[in-house]
Every structure is written in C-alpha cells, then in structure tokens.
Amino acid sequence: MDTRLLQPNTAGIDEAARLLQAGQLVAIPTETVYGLAANALDGAAVASIFAAKDRPVDNPLIVHIADEQDWAPLVTHIPENAKKLAAAYWPGPLTMILPAADCVPPEVTGGLTTVAVRFPAHPVAQAVILRAGCPLAAPSANRSGSPSPTNAARVTEDMQGRIAAILDGGDCAVGVESTVLDLCHTPPRLLRPGGITPEMLEEVVGPIEIDPAVTGALLEGAVAASPGMKYKHYAPKAEIHIVKGTPSAYAEYVNAHADPGVMALCFDEDTAALSVPAVTYGGRQEPLEQAQQLFDALRQLDEHGAATVYAACPQPTGVGLAVYNRLLRAAAFRVINTVRIVGLTGPTGAGKTTVTDTWRAMGAYIIDTDRLARQVVEPGSPCLTELVNDFSGAILTPTGELDRAELARRAFSSPESTARLNAITHPAILELTRKHLDIAADSGYGVAVVDAPLLFEAGFDTLCHHIVAVIAPADARLARIMQRDGIPEETARRRMAAQQPDAYYCREGVSVLCNDTDENSLRQRATALWEQRTRWWSAE
Ligand code: TXA
Ligand code: MG
Numbered sequence: 001m002d003t004r005l006l007q008p009n010t011a012g013i014d015e016a017a018r019l020l021q022a023g024q025l026v027a028i029p030t031e032t033v034y035g036l037a038a039n040a041l042d043g044a045a046v047a048s049i050f051a052a053k054d055r056p057v058d059n060p061l062i063v064h065i066a067d068e069q070d071w072a073p074l075v076t077h078i079p080e081n082a083k084k085l086a087a088a089y090w091p092g093p094l095t096m097i098l099p100a101a102d103c104v105p106p107e108v109t110g111g112l113t114t115v116a117v118r119f120p121a122h123p124v125a126q127a128v129i130l131r132a133g134c135p136l137a138a139p140s141a142n143r144s145g146s147p148s149p150t151n152a153a154r155v156t157e158d159m160q161g162r163i164a165a166i167l168d169g170g171d172c173a174v175g176v177e178s179t180v181l182d183l184c185h186t187p188p189r190l191l192r193p194g195g196i197t198p199e200m201l202e203e204v205v206g207p208i209e210i211d212p213a214v215t216g217a218l219l220e221g222a223v224a225a226s227p228g229m230k231y232k233h234y235a236p237k238a239e240i241h242i243v244k245g246t247p248s249a250y251a252e253y254v255n256a257h258a259d260p261g262v263m264a265l266c267f268d269e270d271t272a273a274l275s276v277p278a279v280t281y282g283g284r285q286e287p288l289e290q291a292q293q294l295f296d297a298l299r300q301l302d303e304h305g306a307a308t309v310y311a312a313c314p315q316p317t318g319v320g321l322a323v324y325n326r327l328l329r330a331a332a333f334r335v336i337n338t339v340r341i342v343g344l345t346g347p348t349g350a351g352k353t354t355v356t357d358t359w360r361a362m363g364a365y366i367i368d369t370d371r372l373a374r375q376v377v378e379p380g381s382p383c384l385t386e387l388v389n390d391f392s393g394a395i396l397t398p399t400g401e402l403d404r405a406e407l408a409r410r411a412f413s414s415p416e417s418t419a420r421l422n423a424i425t426h427p428a429i430l431e432l433t434r435k436h437l438d439i440a441a442d443s444g445y446g447v448a449v450v451d452a453p454l455l456f457e458a459g460f461d462t463l464c465h466h467i468v469a470v471i472a473p474a475d476a477r478l479a480r481i482m483q484r485d486g487i488p489e490e491t492a493r494r495r496m497a498a499q500q501p502d503a504y505y506c507r508e509g510v511s512v513l514c515n516d517t518d519e520n521s522l523r524q525r526a527t528a529l530w531e532q533r534t535r536w537w538s539a540e
Contacts (some may be wrong), residue, residue, distance in 0.1 A: 021510025035138030175292035245338030261307030
C-alpha cells in the first residue's frame, strides 16, 4: 500500500474524510499525539487499525467527536460529572469512560460495556471529523509498544505502507496522550494521567481516585482497569533506568556509569555536568516541555544506538505525573534512587528526637518509622486485618481501632508471637519507608534519615549507607522517659529492661552519639557529625 502524505488544507482534509468514509485508515494530528483513525461505527474498518498497529484486540479504542451533540448517541447515559467536565475541558486532552450504547461496535470497546470518548482541541482533527460526518476511533498512531508519534515524520516511520494516508498537522502541542477518567466508577477514577491534571479534574468533580497502576507496576495476576495499562509501552530498544535524586546526584551517578553505549536522557540544565552523550527533554522545572518532548527524545535515543540510558526523573505532580507515568513504562519500572540513607537508632529515651530535629533543620528528610508503624495498622489496612486473623478480634477497640496495649500483651507473651507480629508489620513499614525515600528524592533531598529504634531487628540496616546510634546513661534515660511519657518510675524501668544494651547498637562501623551531658551539647555533637557526612560514603 502506498501511504500518501496529505497537507492540512481543504484538499487534504477532504481527501482524508473521503478515505475514512470508504473504510480506510488515516493518521491525523491531535493536540496530544497523532491518532490512527477509522470510522468508529464501521467494525471492519476499526478491525484494520489493530492489524496496522499489531495491537492486541482486547485493548479498546477512544472515539473522537467534534461537536458536543455527538456524544449522546454513543452512550446510554451522561452522568452529571461528565457534563461538568465537558463544559470545563472539552475540546481538549480529556477522555471520559462512559456506558456504551449498542451502536458502538465491539471492535471499538474490546468487548467492554463502556466506551472512551474524547473531543480533541486540534482544529485539523475537528475539521476531519466534521467533514467525514462520523465519529473516529483512533489509538495513537505508533506500532504497538513504541512511543506515540508527535509529528508526521514519526508516524511515517511506523506506518509507511500500512495505512492509506497521513495528514501532516505539524508538532503536537501536549505531546503525551489524553487523560483517561472512568466516570462509570464512583468516585471518578483516573486510569491514565495526561494534560488535564488530577488537580484540574478535582476542581470540577471533587475528589477522584488514582488507579494504582498510574504510578506503579500492575501486580502479577491483577486485572487492569484500563486494558492498555497491562501492555508493554513506549519501549525503545535501549534499556532505560530512571535515576531519582538531586541534579548533582544524577550527574554523579551517570558519570560513574559512563560505559560505551551509555546515554543520558536528561533535562536541558543537566548536559554540561555529564560525561556521556545526552538527549534532552525540556527544562527540569518545565513539565509542559517535558511532556511535549519525551516521546521524540525516546525515539532519538534509538537512532543514536543507545544500549543503556539513565533518565533524569521528572517531578511526578501536575502534568509531570503524565510524564513520569510514560517514562516509568518506557523504563519497565526500573528506578534507581540516589538518596543517601542514614539509619538512626538507639534505646528509648536516649535522645534520637533531638538528633532528628537538629538534622531536619540542616536539610535532611526525616522518616519516623514509629509513625509509619502506627500508619500501617490504621482501620481498613491489610496489616490490621492480618493481625486480627492472627491475634483475634480481641486486639480491636469497640470502634474497630487497634488496641495497642492488648496487642502488646498478646504479641510480647512469647518470642514466637513477637516474631509473628513483626512478620506482619515490618514488611509494610519497609514498603512505606521506600515510598518516603521516593518522595525525598522527588522533593530534592540528597539525604534521608530513617529513625528506627528497631533498625537492626526490622532489617532496615541493610538499606542504610551509614548508621548512627544515640546512647545515654541509664539514669538520664530513666528521668527523660518518666518526664516525656508522664509515667511512674517502675513502668519506665520495665520499659528500659525490655531494651537492648548499648553494646547492641554500638557495632563496628556505627557512629555513636553519647548523650551524657545536656541537650545543647547533644545538638552540637549531632551538628558536628552531620557536617562530616560526605565521608560516610566517599569511600564507596
Ligand atoms: O490522546 C489520546 O488519547 C490519543 C489521541 C489519538 O486521541 N489516543 C490514544 O489512544 O492514546 P490509545 O488507544 O493509544 O490509548 C487509549 C487508552 C488505552 O489505554 C485503552 O486501554 C484505554 O484508553 N481505554 C479505551 N477504552 C476504554 C474503556 N472502555 N475502558 C477503559 N479504558 C479504555
Ligand atoms: Mg497508545
């Protein structure tokens, strides 16, 4: 088949419309990415899209309209929220999942009872839809698995000889595919982030739910809310690794791995500090530029023959969430976090809080695992359910919260039951800790402190680049615990007796802060220690 290149003038638009009416495929520009269009009401034409793209047939397509009157026939019902969103953001990069009417062929819906509808903002897309006189089903115009095309040349690379024509409308303004929001779900559920951000959606419809697949890998065996999320996506030939961290930590990491075949996918500001060839995708603080340039940058990396790519990580908020979502898939979920992790441990009452307060003021991100330990057993959490299964409903208060005293009584009655408690809670705390390390990296912190009384018992020590222990004489700890927690001497002594001796914390390689004078000197010692922190990892 000869694929013709059409210009976005009246003749080109007329010809595109004529081909579409005749059941042919035409790639058209939209404000997000190029779409591979067919008459949405012609099942046979729609079926040929899947063949041209090598797309799995159970992955449904978006139906594009160019007049707000035109969605009524495609759906059985338009929820109030959908009307509000259409008024606010159509035409534009927002796709709504709605209950499908019978006229929508199963080739479009992939057999689902719902249909995805979008009113694109691109004037050429609108002109073609209106001229063809039918809604157009259109996925992104790439071969399945490749980055979506954001200009006509990239469409040609993938589709030459496979489709009737490509309508050249220049570069796409948004650069990542539309936001997909499921309105058949309460609250509305974000299936794919895009140019219309979660904040913009919530402004109109109130709280929305973000599908876990947006920022994470689909778990083995889980059913995808949006079938598209389960397929390999945006994957260049190179192996991409996302590197989270400060600009200098990113450069340091890349330069330490500057082997032949290694390239950087970075922000404009990063190139000067890098010793490997780089492709850029916008400014570090410019998510709109990043979105616009990402897919083309991924294709450029292949053209350069990159074998391994270290990608600077976008800030995953606003439009950046869409950029991060696409890059994460291109990287097959390989993420390297460069944040340095300092473990802080020691017995109760020794002064850990004074140390974390001091270091927080000096620019550290503090992760308080005691707080995370309370968070993982909140009502409704999987951990609390497991604890009830194991230790019985007697560990719940009448209002369904965890009765800590009762759990402690049961769990600490024998080493076996203590081990069971830890086996349930420690992995959940560790997972939350990792999330916080990601937040630390995304927020520009270079060092995070994991404050964990049970650092060694919970296995957090293996996570750390360096460990600091705070210890104090027993009488000073006793006085501090009694005052801090308002408890009698006997209770405080019992608590202390359950703890490990100082020698347990002061292991080889651990820096020890001894709190044996007053709070002020502990602060000074903590400050002095923190100022030497680069020595802790310079030997690595
Ligand atoms: O910006 C865009 O949306 C572009 C342009 C061409 O409009 N189109 C696009 O289409 O990205 P495509 O096919 O590459 O992605 C459509 C996504 C897929 O992840 C698909 O699984 C999902 O929307 N989808 C379509 N219909 C659905 C439905 N009924 N329920 C859930 N997800 C659906
Ligand atoms: Mg696609």
